[in-house]
Amino acid sequence: MSKAATASAAHALAPGALASPANIRRSSSRVSGKTVILIGYIVFLMLPIYWMVNMSFKTNEEILSGLTLYPHAPTLRNYVIIFTDPSWYSGYINSIYYVTLNTIISLTAALPAAYAFSRYRFIGDKHVFFWLLTNKMAPPAVFLLPFFQLYQTVGLFDTHIAVALAHCLFNVPLAVWILEGFMSGVPREIDEMAYIDGYSFPRFFTTVFMPMIRAGIGVTAFFCFMFSWVELLLARTLTSVDAKPIAATMTRTVSASGMDWGLLAAAGVLTILPGALVIWFVRNYIAKGFALGRV
Amino acid sequence: MTLTLENVAKRVGADQHLDPLSLELQPGSFNVLLGRTLAGKTTLMRLMAGLDAPTSGRVLENGKDVTGASVRHRDVAMVYQQFINYPAMTVYENIASPLRRQGKDKAEIDAKVRRTAAMLRIDPFLQRLPAELSGGQQQRCAIARALVKGAGLLLLDEPLVNLDYKLREELRAELRDIFADGKTTVVYATTEPQEALILGGNVTVLHEGRMLQTGPTGAVFHAPASLECAAVFSDPPMNVVDAILTNDRVALTDGTSLPLSAHDRNLPAGPCRVGIRANNLTVLRRSERLVPIKGRVELSEISGSETFVHLRHGDSTLIAREEGVHSHPFGSEIQVYADPDRIFVFSTAGQLVAAPNWRRGALRNIA
Numbered sequence: 001m002s003k004a005a006t007a008s009a010a011h012a013l014a015p016g017a018l019a020s021p022a023n024i025r026r027s028s029s030r031v032s033g034k035t036v037i038l039i040g041y042i043v044f045l046m047l048p049i050y051w052m053v054n055m056s057f058k059t060n061e062e063i064l065s066g067l068t069l070y071p072h073a074p075t076l077r078n079y080v081i082i083f084t085d086p087s088w089y090s091g092y093i094n095s096i097y098y099v100t101l102n103t104i105i106s107l108t109a110a111l112p113a114a115y116a117f118s119r120y121r122f123i124g125d126k127h128v129f130f131w132l133l134t135n136k137m138a139p140p141a142v143f144l145l146p147f148f149q150l151y152q153t154v155g156l157f158d159t160h161i162a163v164a165l166a167h168c169l170f171n172v173p174l175a176v177w178i179l180e181g182f183m184s185g186v187p188r189e190i191d192e193m194a195y196i197d198g199y200s201f202p203r204f205f206t207t208v209f210m211p212m213i214r215a216g217i218g219v220t221a222f223f224c225f226m227f228s229w230v231e232l233l234l235a236r237t238l239t240s241v242d243a244k245p246i247a248a249t250m251t252r253t254v255s256a257s258g259m260d261w262g263l264l265a266a267a268g269v270l271t272i273l274p275g276a277l278v279i280w281f282v283r284n285y286i287a288k289g290f291a292l293g294r295v
Numbered sequence: 296m297t298l299t300l301e302n303v304a305k306r307v308g309a310d311q312h313l314d315p316l317s318l319e320l321q322p323g324s325f326n327v328l329l330g331r332t333l334a335g336k337t338t339l340m341r342l343m344a345g346l347d348a349p350t351s352g353r354v355l356e357n358g359k360d361v362t363g364a365s366v367r368h369r370d371v372a373m374v375y376q377q378f379i380n381y382p383a384m385t386v387y388e389n390i391a392s393p394l395r396r397q398g399k400d401k402a403e404i405d406a407k408v409r410r411t412a413a414m415l416r417i418d419p420f421l422q423r424l425p426a427e428l429s430g431g432q433q434q435r436c437a438i439a440r441a442l443v444k445g446a447g448l449l450l451l452d453e454p455l456v457n458l459d460y461k462l463r464e465e466l467r468a469e470l471r472d473i474f475a476d477g478k479t480t481v482v483y484a485t486t487e488p489q490e491a492l493i494l495g496g497n498v499t500v501l502h503e504g505r506m507l508q509t510g511p512t513g514a515v516f517h518a519p520a521s522l523e524c525a526a527v528f529s530d531p532p533m534n535v536v537d538a539i540l541t542n543d544r545v546a547l548t549d550g551t552s553l554p555l556s557a558h559d560r561n562l563p564a565g566p567c568r569v570g571i572r573a574n575n576l577t578v579l580r581r582s583e584r585l586v587p588i589k590g591r592v593e594l595s596e597i598s599g600s601e602t603f604v605h606l607r608h609g610d611s612t613l614i615a616r617e618e619g620v621h622s623h624p625f626g627s628e629i630q631v632y633a634d635p636d637r638i639f640v641f642s643t644a645g646q647l648v649a650a651p652n653w654r655r656g657a658l659r660n661i662a
Binding site for chain 2: 187189197
């Protein structure tokens, strides 16, 4: 007991400094127990992803003939098809286009809104702020019919902006909530200081304030990107040919010759990549983002 | 600049944060706002700066009405209690930012930034971010940014309160010299009577949103107009006991009688209240003139190299100052000695009737 206390105290005082052999042995055995559980968990999580990557390098014959842990006859055919067939790669271009559009619109609208909620008191501010989230309380299917009808009428059907605007319904409130959390972490005195120094509001906002909450803006952009990227229902319903997203293309791969499994898996891998890439950039702030900036 | 406040008041919702007050600050003067927390110091400063508009009254800058004018167009600089710097900018850019907004040319900005930084001894850190500095350096950076602007009115809202004791002493001594350029009107808010005395200049004593007294710091300290003012401008708070005034003596309720010195003679007889500062109530009998007062020890508070002995005397608590570190057993009866030449006499309503002649006192101390 006292020995353990001394050991932990020594650790606390000088992590990585000299430790007695007994300490090293005990801590290494404890770590290995932890490691086994963690490795098991990671394997459990990564297995479906591995399987998809695995499949994407196989031929359909190999996929259908039996269980193989790695591609015995590796092929890039599936990827080649996606990058050469316009009906495939245009799906990616469409998705990236409206997702980017949506992220820009959401941030542009949410930045001033979040600033207002964070800095000013006005009639009904708390209620408006709370009810912003009602849009997230209903399943997107609820909004399907109104959007479809509306966009048909105004001629926005099957355009990128249509999907981008529809996704704003979910992303703007979320962005406002996340950004408000980050902005409220900035002392109000900084705003006042800037006005005393002679900044105009637009200049203060863009050159002083936004750099201060750039982590929050990054996380918000990531969330907008992710929600818009994975959303299938609205994106599929509001488009037919010109703005068809990749997820919709993927659900239509059944041909006369049956399901093209390898192609589907390759498309899946390419769908994960942008998200993984964006997560890498904001990895340090994601937890704060999930807490809507309020940690 | 001359800053004039005419009957300014601030009300937020149903709360009166500041009662109407009028004040005129002379160009180049050093003004201390003294008051405890919630006294309205910050409220008053924000009105002076133009960050908030007064509910009523007018703010004049060199005779020009600037009430409600945007702070952007006011000639002010401010230092907050918290260390407020732009975290995404380097120290250099922080200090340069008010000059950049004024549209000064590069060479002038560079010269001014470097000169001000050198004055505040943060010149080695110009390329760092504020977060990479210590608290004292961060506040120096904020002060440098306020100074470099060259505004006619410089507001400092308890700038040293978040610093540790040593740094506070050091920076306070420097501030006095830095502000002594004679052009800028400086307003300095503090809760500490000590700080007000060290900084000197003029003092305005605030309490619960009211202005109690204003005037040269020494004069206000030596002749506080009321008990409230004396309580705020005294650390520890001035001892106050009920007493009866007769021809040339003042009798405390327990029968202790103090002779009145020349300055207190010819006062109307009757009930009054007597104020004695802790440093004029000593445990050691330094002179035969001193009058003993009995009390029961409640607490021996050690502050640095002094001890403040809290005593129960009748209905009131007395605090006596004692040099050195001492401990008196709780509940023991001791005698403390009051200097009759140093007592303040207040009316029962709390207005000053007589104060010790402090100029004479000062001379005697020197002799």
